[in-house]
Amino acid sequence: xxxxxxxxxxxxxxxxxxxxxxxxxxxxxxxxxxxxxxxxxxxxxxxxxxxxxxxxxxxxxxxxxxxxxxxxxxxxxxxxxxxxxxxxxxxxxxxxxxxxxxxxxxxxxxxxxxxxxxxxxxxxxxxxxxxxxxxxxxxxxxxxxxxxxxxxxxxxxxxxxxxxxxxxxxxxxxxxxxxxxxxxxxxxxxxxxxxxxxxxxxxxxxxxxxxxxxxxxxxxxxxxxxxxxxxxxxxxxxxxxx
Amino acid sequence: xxxxxxxxxxxxxxxxxxxxxxxxxxxxxxxxxxxxxxxxxxxxxxxxxxxxxxxxxxxxxxxxxxxxxxxxxxxxxxxxxxxxxxxxxxxxxxxxxxxxxxxxxxxxxxxxxxxxxxxxxxxxxxxxxxxxxxxxxxxxxxxxxxxxxxxxxxxxxxxxxxxxxxxxxxxxxxxxxxxxxxxxxxxxxxxxxxxxxxxxxxxxxxxxxxxxxxxxxxxxxxxxxxxxxxxxxxxxxxxxxxxxxxxxxxxxxxxxxxxxxxxxxxxxxxxxxxxxxxxxxxxxxxxxxxxxxxxxxxxxxxxxxxxxxxxxxxxxxxxxxxxxxxxxxx
Numbered sequence: 001x002x003x004x005x006x007x008x009x010x011x012x013x014x015x016x017x018x019x020x021x022x023x024x025x026x027x028x029x030x031x032x033x034x035x036x037x038x039x040x041x042x043x044x045x046x047x048x049x050x051x052x053x054x055x056x057x058x059x060x061x062x063x064x065x066x067x068x069x070x071x072x073x074x075x076x077x078x079x080x081x082x083x084x085x086x087x088x089x090x091x092x093x094x095x096x097x098x099x100x101x102x103x104x105x106x107x108x109x110x111x112x113x114x115x116x117x118x119x120x121x122x123x124x125x126x127x128x129x130x131x132x133x134x135x136x137x138x139x140x141x142x143x144x145x146x147x148x149x150x151x152x153x154x155x156x157x158x159x160x161x162x163x164x165x166x167x168x169x170x171x172x173x174x175x176x177x178x179x180x181x182x183x184x185x186x187x188x189x190x191x192x193x194x195x196x197x198x199x200x201x202x203x204x205x206x207x208x209x210x211x212x213x214x215x216x217x218x219x220x221x222x223x224x225x226x227x228x229x230x231x232x233x234x235x236x237x238x239x240x241x242x
Numbered sequence: 243x244x245x246x247x248x249x250x251x252x253x254x255x256x257x258x259x260x261x262x263x264x265x266x267x268x269x270x271x272x273x274x275x276x277x278x279x280x281x282x283x284x285x286x287x288x289x290x291x292x293x294x295x296x297x298x299x300x301x302x303x304x305x306x307x308x309x310x311x312x313x314x315x316x317x318x319x320x321x322x323x324x325x326x327x328x329x330x331x332x333x334x335x336x337x338x339x340x341x342x343x344x345x346x347x348x349x350x351x352x353x354x355x356x357x358x359x360x361x362x363x364x365x366x367x368x369x370x371x372x373x374x375x376x377x378x379x380x381x382x383x384x385x386x387x388x389x390x391x392x393x394x395x396x397x398x399x400x401x402x403x404x405x406x407x408x409x410x411x412x413x414x415x416x417x418x419x420x421x422x423x424x425x426x427x428x429x430x431x432x433x434x435x436x437x438x439x440x441x442x443x444x445x446x447x448x449x450x451x452x453x454x455x456x457x458x459x460x461x462x463x464x465x466x467x468x469x470x471x472x473x474x475x476x477x478x479x480x481x482x483x484x485x486x487x488x489x490x491x492x493x494x495x496x497x498x499x500x501x502x503x504x505x506x507x508x509x510x511x512x513x514x515x516x517x518x519x520x521x522x523x524x525x526x527x528x529x530x531x532x533x534x535x536x537x538x539x540x541x542x543x544x545x546x547x548x549x550x551x552x553x554x555x556x557x558x559x560x561x562x563x564x565x566x567x568x569x570x571x572x
Binding site (some may be wrong): 071073084 | 459
């Protein structure tokens, strides 16, 4: 049974009848142009947007879930996060335990280890580089130990080193019997890290399947209006605009 | 792990010292211990009269008003994610003053005495805060300050109308003096109103600590972590309005305490808005009590009003704060 599945999920005109399935251990990539509905879809899953249609986890409709139950099941790393106060890294990660109402030291330690931020756990978030901060925001979500982790463009504005390190964290998290849904603009990263891709345009799913099925010249051209070079047999795979 | 807060015991010790100092400060030298023990044991002595009937109410009132203002400032700043939020700057104080002054002036519910004025102050603060929130739409700092300014201006104008049509110069003088803010000559009755308001308002805000913590990372993150952001925000506003409404209706406008106290303490609480509430209440109590002692020490014939003093001291600090914030967030 799918860890999380949507049936005809619709949010206004922004997401139209999306049906996807995510199984344990999988990374599902959402790709598509700006405004395709990637963020809106993630927001609907976590309860930030009102939707019609159905979202189920292990066959149970999420409509019956309380706010807390939902927050324990699904964690969201929004596209932009900022802290209003210069709190410490450890305090940010501890906030991730709010859905559980505890400050479970093991969960927090584990999250910091996964995101590789132990070295600067005492520092203030406003004293970190962009790459370090991105991993701190991610550790906050990891500390909540959600079954499903949603990440909205987690590698935007990061250098290639941090792009890979963040994507590795997500891949490893999925491998530990969780599920990850990640919205990405970098199609090469999508090909490299995602087990399944969903190509969106104007709120509709144009194609869903393995990277090889979705990342084709004709599909990408029809969605982005750009010619692309695709070599999925290379290691790592490459998808570049011509 | 999470930041440990170490400032708490220091604040408690300072609070006790300042309270003692306040009880001992006045035009007549009196033994505080004798006065207190005589008053508790209902022995009628000069000491008991001075300590129990004059200085104790004044001191307790200063502590309660300071605690209410300190905590409401910390709660508002956490809720709005804005270090410049303050009961006075977001319109709550003016709303409370308008509500209280209207009842005071027109003598509505005169039978209910102080309680009517307090409830009017409370309603005024709630209405002002709700108007401010609906006008600003979001917690965005610039919008909150602008909306607060608008509400303060309207409430100020309405208050001017009330003063303008005061039935006689004495009524007007009384209103103006009360608005300037003071804790002298209030009597223990005022505490009957203020202490429950402090407990209820404080408890309402206290229950929303997880929300204030979660809001550090924005509304989206807070909602995604299962927080009832709308409901919780309304509760924080209600709690703040109760605190501000009650303290303004009893002691008038005592500005800048709610702004400065949380700001000064933030570094000692790991900058966490949820950890700032109680320390701010304690430090607010200390600050207002100290300011009231200072007022009593001044050698003028007529006492400088407490609210005037806090504004005189607070305004330059506020300007310094604005300059510092401007440098920090380019």
